[in-house]
Amino acid sequence: EAQVTQNPRYLITVTGKKLTVTCSQNMNHEYMSWYRQDPGLGLRQIYYSMNVEVTDKGDVPEGYKVSRKEKRNFPLILESPSPNQTSLYFCASSLSGNNYGYTFGSGTRLTVV
Amino acid sequence: SQQGEEDPQALSIQEGENATMNCSYKTSINNLQWYRQNSGRGLVHLILIRSNEREKHSGRLRVTLDTSKKSSSLLITASRAADTASYFCATALNTGNQFYFGTGTSLTVIP
Numbered sequence: 001e002a003q004v005t006q007n008p009r010y011l012i013t014v015t016g017k018k019l020t021v022t023c024s025q026n027m028n029h030e031y032m033s034w035y036r037q038d039p040g041l042g043l044r045q046i047y048y049s050m051n052v053e054v055t056d057k058g059d060v061p062e063g064y065k066v067s068r069k070e071k072r073n074f075p076l077i078l079e080s081p082s083p084n085q086t087s088l089y090f091c092a093s094s095l096s097g098n099n100y101g102y103t104f105g106s107g108t109r110l111t112v113v
Numbered sequence: 114s115q116q117g118e119e120d121p122q123a124l125s126i127q128e129g130e131n132a133t134m135n136c137s138y139k140t141s142i143n144n145l146q147w148y149r150q151n152s153g154r155g156l157v158h159l160i161l162i163r164s165n166e167r168e169k170h171s172g173r174l175r176v177t178l179d180t181s182k183k184s185s186s187l188l189i190t191a192s193r194a195a196d197t198a199s200y201f202c203a204t205a206l207n208t209g210n211q212f213y214f215g216t217g218t219s220l221t222v223i224p
Binding site for chain 1: 143154157214
């Protein structure tokens with residue numbers, strides 16, 4: 001089944017403790033992206049990647065890191081999480097750039113206390 | 114911000130009625146997409162309309178695009194309770210490779 005898999009689904013952590021949210025797609029998509037969703041703010045793009053070893057900042061990249069060492073994986077790293085990073089995070093992929101529709105993962109609900 | 118704005122923010126209709134929601138944006142686009150999100154779940158791609166297209170259909174969905182007014186509409190005909198969800202538009206600009214999502218329309222279909 002074609003899908004984007006995110007892990008974990010739920011995560012509660014403490015301020016400052018580094019964490020990684022994994023994202024993997026099995027569709028050979030070139031484009032991958034991370035979003036955060038907050039009430040009243042919609043989805044905001046954190047980072048995106050056009051292909052392996054190519055990453056670019058979205059609208060809200062502060063406090064996040066990403067890497068794209070393999071085409072299928074695009075992990076999101078929070079080096080020192082803070083409470084304002086409490087949010088619902090989505091990974092998404094598309095065949096190529098923004099000319100095609102996204103396939104979204106199921107989401108990761110992160111709480112930083 | 115290029116972020117699309119959906120209108121209305123919330124819509125409640127009876128099963129069998131049609132639902133129309135609108136999206137406005139600010140700058141020229143390459144394409145515009147509509148997505149559905151069931152509560153707390155991942156978004157599901159519904160339809161993509163390119164800037165040179167005016168109307169597209171997919172099942173009970175009809176999307177229109179008016180680039181002169183920088184707006185799009187999503188019509189869901191003969192709505193069902195299962196259509197209850199949030200609906201988002203996303204715009205892809207002519208330059209760059211980002212998507213910009215609106216804040217969504219929350220649709221409730223009453224059985």
